[in-house]
Amino acid sequence: MQINRLKKISDKVRYETIKLIHKTKTAHLGSCLSCIDILVANYFSNIILRSNVNFKSKLKDTFVLSKGHAAPALYVVLQMKGYISKKMLNTYSKPNSYLEEHPNIKINGVLVSSGSLGHGLSYVAGVALGDQINKKNNYHVLVMSDGECNEGSTWEAAMFITGKKINNILAFIDCNKWQATEKTSDIMNLDPMKQKWQAFGWKTYEIDGHNFSSLINVIKKFKKNPKPTAVICRTIKGKGVSFMENDNLWHYRSPDKKEYLKAIKEIGFKK
Numbered sequence: 001m002q003i004n005r006l007k008k009i010s011d012k013v014r015y016e017t018i019k020l021i022h023k024t025k026t027a028h029l030g031s032c033l034s035c036i037d038i039l040v041a042n043y044f045s046n047i048i049l050r051s052n053v054n055f056k057s058k059l060k061d062t063f064v065l066s067k068g069h070a071a072p073a074l075y076v077v078l079q080m081k082g083y084i085s086k087k088m089l090n091t092y093s094k095p096n097s098y099l100e101e102h103p104n105i106k107i108n109g110v111l112v113s114s115g116s117l118g119h120g121l122s123y124v125a126g127v128a129l130g131d132q133i134n135k136k137n138n139y140h141v142l143v144m145s146d147g148e149c150n151e152g153s154t155w156e157a158a159m160f161i162t163g164k165k166i167n168n169i170l171a172f173i174d175c176n177k178w179q180a181t182e183k184t185s186d187i188m189n190l191d192p193m194k195q196k197w198q199a200f201g202w203k204t205y206e207i208d209g210h211n212f213s214s215l216i217n218v219i220k221k222f223k224k225n226p227k228p229t230a231v232i233c234r235t236i237k238g239k240g241v242s243f244m245e246n247d248n249l250w251h252y253r254s255p256d257k258k259e260y261l262k263a264i265k266e267i268g269f270k271k
């Protein structure tokens with residue numbers, strides 16, 4: 001079954017991401033774990049993101065990770081999809097590697113250097129507008145954070161996209177309730193999120209961002225009738241590892257050996 005297959009892939013992506021962050025003692029594990037199911041649904045369901053930029057396909061669906069600090073999870077996905085090699089993945093965060101802690105356009109499969117938050121949607125708007133002008137029917141997928149909805153540039157892009165009738169944009173908002181060191185609701189209350197996107201003219205869904213049936217359903221509906229679509233994904237920061245879930249310590253810290261082994265055991269891996 002498609003759902004079971006995607007769940008297994010997600011477990012593998014979680015395992016590899018935890019391993020990468022443990023080995024390199026880098027940050028943002030909680031932020032990676034909250035969006036992995038969204039990445040997997042898009043990259044591995046074979047509904048959207050139909051082309052690999054490597055394969056010179058005429059179809060050029062694009063993917064932008066606007067919350068660039070979740071780069072390790074994206075790198076693991078890109079490796080599993082064949083964009084980058086295992087050898088390259090293992091250079092993550094090492095001197096002279098392109099695989100930095102935020103995505104770099106020098107990496108195959110990365111279309112924009114992201115991580116300066118609030119810019120991803122504007123970038124996608126430009127790419128999709130170019131496609132509209134050139135009469136190309138590509139799909140453009142974006143994953144952004146709830147914290148990025150604090151940014152004026154996000155709402156300017158949201159207004160621009162519907163104002164210019166740019167379809168073919170599917171934006172997933174990873175609402176994990178945290179941004180950096182604080183609760184999103186304490187820094188800037190974003191509710192009612194759904195109504196905000198609707199007011200800007202977006203087709204809007206609010207789903208459990210870890211539920212593959214819901215994620216697949218939205219992707220299929222978008223493909224059938226492309227309109228600017230905002231998917232408010234209710235997610236859990238640190239999802240998949242009990243002692244990391246909703247504990248914001250894991251925004252910055254990396255697991256030590258004991259924590260690493262405990263974490264991967266929960267996901268069904270040994271070392």
Ligand SMILES: [Mg+2]
Binds near residue numbers: 176177178
């Ligand atoms: Mg967040």
